[in-house]
Amino acid sequence: MKQATMITMAAALLATGAWAGQAEHAPRPTPQPSVRASPLPTTQALFDAYVRDGKMPGITAAFGVGDAAPVFVSAGRIADDSTVAAGPDTLWRIYSMTKPVTAMAAMILVEEGKLRLDQPVSDILPAFRTMRVLTDPANSLASRPAARPITIRHLLTHTAGLGYNIVTKGPLLGEYERLGILPGAANEAVEVQARRVRPTSLQAFADRVATLPLIADPGTRWSYSIGLDLMGAVIERVSGHPFERFLRTRLFAPLKMNSTYFAVPAAEAGRLATNYAFVGANRVPLDPARGSVFLRPPSFPYGGAGLVSSARDYDRFLHMLANGGQLDGVRVMKAETARLAMSNLLPPGVTFQGIGGGTGGTQGSGAPMGYGAGGSVYLADRAGGPSRGTYGWGGAAGTIAYVDPVRQTRGTIMVNYFPAERWLLRQEVPAALLRDLAR
Incomplete structure (x- = not known):
């Protein structure tokens, strides 16, 4: 195989004109303001602006506090050429947000002494x-x-x-x-x-x-x-x-994560968003939903980057972690296991200072950070930001997830485009949320 990463190769295909016609003629979605008043109006307005300004076709987020039901905020559609609105059950490629899922599966085996x-x-x-x-x-x-x-x-x-x-x-x-x-x-x-x-x-x-x-x-x-x-x-x-079966029986089924897959079933393909890439100022379809590579089984299940999921499903995973390993009366791991998994597990003398460069992972924030089981951990409170102990990770196509155990809050943001850092979601969405909470 050539000396290039898969994403670099895909971008090269785009740059050489493989989707040139779509790059020139891709329609921009019209904004879809909420019919009813949003409980998070500033965040809703931000999402509406993302779509209106052509930054993305659609976006969905789930925010939760304690045991209250999550609040979903959505705007736009699942693709430029689709009439289907983005929402809590839209399917997104979560790439490296697969890592915390795999890590928690491993922690279940640690808990069991295996x-x-x-x-x-x-x-x-x-x-x-x-x-x-x-x-x-x-x-x-x-x-x-x-x-x-x-x-x-x-x-x-x-x-x-x-x-x-x-x-x-x-x-x-x-x-x-x-x-x-x-x-x-x-x-x-x-x-x-x-x-x-x-x-x-x-x-x-x-x-x-x-x-x-x-x-x-x-x-x-x-x-x-x-x-x-x-x-x-x-x-x-x-x-x-088999790894996939272990995830299904020990995490997905107990947590009712019924929309999380390594390969999207044909019957659910209509919920899959298109993944985009930016070539210069143009947003072009990299992996169109109708012919997506995620509609067929992978070579093997990729524990680091293979899952497709919904905002509703991933919120249930985070809710379980925030609740100390259980959700809706079903326990998948002990509270002490969840705490250990979301604590700093780095070997002595090793530090984590953030990562960027299109990976979707946690970037440097100025606050000291460590690393837990598959995700970063804040080691001190960040002024106006995450509390000490906040655990999370993101995906290469822009998705973001976190659990703040001090405030008992959690958040999942779902988009699909490369590179993940094209827009400042990590800075703008928390700021909008703070303004909504100040109300």
């Missing part, structure tokens, strides 16, 4: 027993033996020394692409190329990853990675069930 945070991954996947570390990552694949084994904690916190095709550079990126270490989907055009080299099962994926050198000794550095994709293979091996 995993330990500081257990070597090689206990479960023996191929990882002898890992090596690059000595000159910018220029060669030369390596030395790793100082210590990769642990479950390292996979959960991106401190395993693993890379990621969306951020890795140098010769190692070439090896990731040659071996198909590409756990994600952009659109059908990119998928055709990725499937030529990508492994077809989680266990085959894990075996290939084990042959590659690390970018740093495990436990010494935060580096965004395929750790949560690899965790899917761990969960599969330890639980004795």
Whole structure:
């Protein structure tokens, strides 16, 4: 496969005119103001403006406080060429917001004693027993033996020394692409190329990853990675069930997350939003809903970036975490497990200072941050912002999710476009919410 990430390849296809006609003629949706007064009028006005100004075809958010039902705020439509309004049950590609889901599945196994945070991954996947570390990552694949084994904690916190095709550079990126270490989907055009080299099962994926050198000794550095994709293979091996089935039976079914999928069923395809990309000032369809790559099963379930979900469903996941592991009288994990998962789990001496660059992850905020199971954690109150202990993560197509355990609040914002940082949702939506709360 060429030396380019999947998203970069997709953008290149757009830039060379693969969707040129759509880029020139894509209709702009008309604003759809709410028929009834919104309980969050400033936020509603902001969303209406996003659509009116052509920044996005549609947007939906779910905000919750305590055990009250979530408040949904929506504007626009699921695609430029659709008449279907965006809403609580619209399906969006959540990309890296899959990571907290996979991490909580792993924490269930930690709670049950089937995993330990500081257990070597090689206990479960023996191929990882002898890992090596690059000595000159910018220029060669030369390596030395790793100082210590990769642990479950390292996979959960991106401190395993693993890379990621969306951020890795140098010769190692070439090896990731040659071996198909590409756990994600952009659109059908990119998928055709990725499937030529990508492994077809989680266990085959894990075996290939084990042959590659690390970018740093495990436990010494935060580096965004395929750790949560690899965790899917761990969960599969330890639980004795396919990873997707484990998520379905232990999280999605108990939480009534009935609109969360690795592949959208044909009967639900009409709810799927189109994913867009910006080429210069033009917003063009990257993965049109009608022919989306998410309408068919992936090569294997990507624990780091594979899920499609709705604002209603993801709010139920966050509500469970805010409630200490239970929702509507159904417990999926103990309160102490939920607290542990949303606490700073970084190895001693390792820090997290935010990440950007189109990943959708938490950016640097000036407030000290740590990293928990699959998501960032604020280590101090941020003036006018999140409380200490706020846990969350985002997705590459602009989605955002957080839980503030002090204020007992939670939020999910659903959009679909690349790059995630095209618009300042992370700054503008909280500011609008604060103005609404001040009323």
